[in-house]
Amino acid sequence: MTTPQRVDADLGWALGRVTRAHLHTAQEVVSGLPGGPRGYQVLAAANDGEVSTQLAIARMLGVDRTVMTYLLDELEGAGLVERRPDPADRRARRIVLTAAGRERLCELDRRLREAEERLLAPLEPAERDTLRELLRRLATGTGHDGASACRVAEEISAADGC
Amino acid sequence: MTTPQRVDADLGWALGRVTRAHLHTAQEVVSGLPGGPRGYQVLAAANDGEVSTQLAIARMLGVDRTVMTYLLDELEGAGLVERRPDPADRRARRIVLTAAGRERLCELDRRLREAEERLLAPLEPAERDTLRELLRRLATGTGHDGASACRVAEEISAADGC
DNA sequence: ACAAGATAGTCTGTAAAGCAGAACATCTAG
DNA sequence: CTAGATGTTCTGCTTTACAGACTATCTTGT
Numbered sequence: 001m002t003t004p005q006r007v008d009a010d011l012g013w014a015l016g017r018v019t020r021a022h023l024h025t026a027q028e029v030v031s032g033l034p035g036g037p038r039g040y041q042v043l044a045a046a047n048d049g050e051v052s053t054q055l056a057i058a059r060m061l062g063v064d065r066t067v068m069t070y071l072l073d074e075l076e077g078a079g080l081v082e083r084r085p086d087p088a089d090r091r092a093r094r095i096v097l098t099a100a101g102r103e104r105l106c107e108l109d110r111r112l113r114e115a116e117e118r119l120l121a122p123l124e125p126a127e128r129d130t131l132r133e134l135l136r137r138l139a140t141g142t143g144h145d146g147a148s149a150c151r152v153a154e155e156i157s158a159a160d161g162c
Numbered sequence: 163m164t165t166p167q168r169v170d171a172d173l174g175w176a177l178g179r180v181t182r183a184h185l186h187t188a189q190e191v192v193s194g195l196p197g198g199p200r201g202y203q204v205l206a207a208a209n210d211g212e213v214s215t216q217l218a219i220a221r222m223l224g225v226d227r228t229v230m231t232y233l234l235d236e237l238e239g240a241g242l243v244e245r246r247p248d249p250a251d252r253r254a255r256r257i258v259l260t261a262a263g264r265e266r267l268c269e270l271d272r273r274l275r276e277a278e279e280r281l282l283a284p285l286e287p288a289e290r291d292t293l294r295e296l297l298r299r300l301a302t303g304t305g306h307d308g309a310s311a312c313r314v315a316e317e318i319s320a321a322d323g324c
Numbered sequence: 325a326c327a328a329g330a331t332a333g334t335c336t337g338t339a340a341a342g343c344a345g346a347a348c349a350t351c352t353a354g
Numbered sequence: 355c356t357a358g359a360t361g362t363t364c365t366g367c368t369t370t371a372c373a374g375a376c377t378a379t380c381t382t383g384t
Contacts, residue, residue, distance in 0.1 A: 007206040007222065011278050012184050012199060014297035019181040020224050022174050037174060044169040055361060060169065062182050067342060069363055091350045091361040116173050122303055127296055134285060134293045135176035141284055217332060229371060231334060253332040253379045 025115045030108055034074035038063065040112070042071060043105045046081060046095040053092040054083075080104055187277045192270055196236035200225065202274070204233055205267045208243060208257040215254040216245075242266055 007013050026037040033039045038061065045057045058068040072095065075081045080101035086092040097105065120128040169175050188199040195201045200223065207219045220230040234257065237243045242263035248254040259267065282290040 006210045007203065008298060008302055009294075010203065010206060010274075011294055011297065012188055012274070013203055013206070013223070014294070014301035015177070015181045015184055016203075017224060017301040018297055019177045022177055026174055041169065041172065041175055041178075044172060044175070048168045053361075061175070062179060064342065065362075066344090066364085086361095089351070089361080093362075112172075112174070120300070122299060123296060130292060131296045131300075132171075132173055132176070134289055134296075135173065135180055136170060137284060138282070138293075139176035139179040140170055215332075226372065227333070228335080228373090248332095251332080251380070255333075 022116070022119060025119055026112060029111050029115050033104070033108070034078050034080075035071045038071065039075055040105075040108050042068075042075060042095070043080065043097060043101055043108075047097050047102065047105055052094045052096070053086060053089075054095060055092070057095060075101075184278070184281060187281055188274060191273050191277050195266070195270070196240050196242075197233045200233065201237055202267075202270050204230075204237060204257070205242065205259060205263060205270075209259050209264065209267055214256045214258070215248060215251075216257060217254070219257060237263075 023037060026040070030037055030040050035042065041061050042057060045060050046052055051057055051060055054068045054072065055065055058065050063071070072081065072083065076083060079098055082096050082098055083093040084096055086094045117128070120131070123131065185199060188202070192199055192202050197204065203223050204219060207222050208214055213219055213222055216230050216234065217227055220227050225233070234243065234245065238245060241260055244258050244260055245255040246258055248256045279290070282293070285293065
């Protein structure tokens with residue numbers, strides 16, 4: 001029988017709390033944007049071009065493909081993105097930002113950055129960078145040597161290619 | 163106009179992905195436990211004694227008090243916790259673990275630890291500890307000098323005492 | 325001691341959020 | 355050319371949890 005852990009030693013607890021806090025902050029920052037914080041993430045994902053079909057974005061963000069549909073409906077309705085037929089695959093739609101979308105994204109980027117720094121205030125600047133980097137590597141499933149370990153990605157979607 | 167960020171540089175994106183992955187893993191580990199991963203957290207919170215009334219636990223876990231009611235209904239129904247009148251305040255209930263509850267908690271602690279290590283596999287051991295520590299400090303709102311900066315706690319619930 | 329307001333817990337209704345499954349179009353492999 | 359896989363959308367349903375009201379109790383001020 002192992003020693004019972006304290007709650008505040010629980011990774012899940014800390015993750016949940018920090019994520020919830022971040023979500024709460026982001027909600028205010030992006031207020032008015034269709035889809036809230038996730039709407040922002042869609043814009044960001046669509047903007048960096050690597051992934052641009054609906055399904056690719058959905059997988060990257062961890063949302064269901066049916067959810068993606070109405071998320072994009074709203075963003076498109078707001079004039080921030082366009083659905084264009086993919087020339088290489090006529091089933092798929094490429095999501096591209098409109099000029100307004102790019103502008104909005106930049107604006108939100110800046111404000112989110114500020115808000116995040118406030119959120120990370122209890123940590124020293126170097127520690128903030130460390131945290132960002134560690135989380136980024138976990139989220140992308142990249143080991144310290146650059147190897148793709150892909151744990152997190154696996155957990156998120158077994159169907160995801162690794 | 164600032165440079166548009168890549169998605170994988172976004173803290174919210176990384177947090178979301180890692181949290182979702184953790185949740186997914188935890189879901190399997192605690193399968194059968196009423197309330198899922200949150201049920202575990204309730205047990206853990208109740209067990210370390212510091213906070214033991216329903217509302218205190220609810221605030222610590224970031225769940226609504228009305229949710230706490232049925233969460234505890236289920237845990238109590240499973241014979242894992244008991245609601246005892248608080249001798250100091252007859253409005254409040256102290257949540258205490260039964261023998262079965264403590265046993266279950268220890269078991270789950272062990273298995274969750276294992277699962278988390280698998281999740282953190284892409285990081286080196288030292289990095290895993292760093293990540294845990296940084297998240298813990300953020301979640302508790304504790305600065306590097308031990309000062310209570312309380313950013314995250316604020317964001318979670320403005321009503322929370324700091 | 326008593327009234328007024330705050331707080332702990334519970335209950336009810338309702339709104340939202342998202343998933344399963346089917347439908348349709350298109351791609352890929354054999 | 356057929357069979358199965360994949361991208362997107364739509365429908366219906368289940369889950370979920372929040373807002374608000376209600377009861378019981380505590381606290382504070384007079």
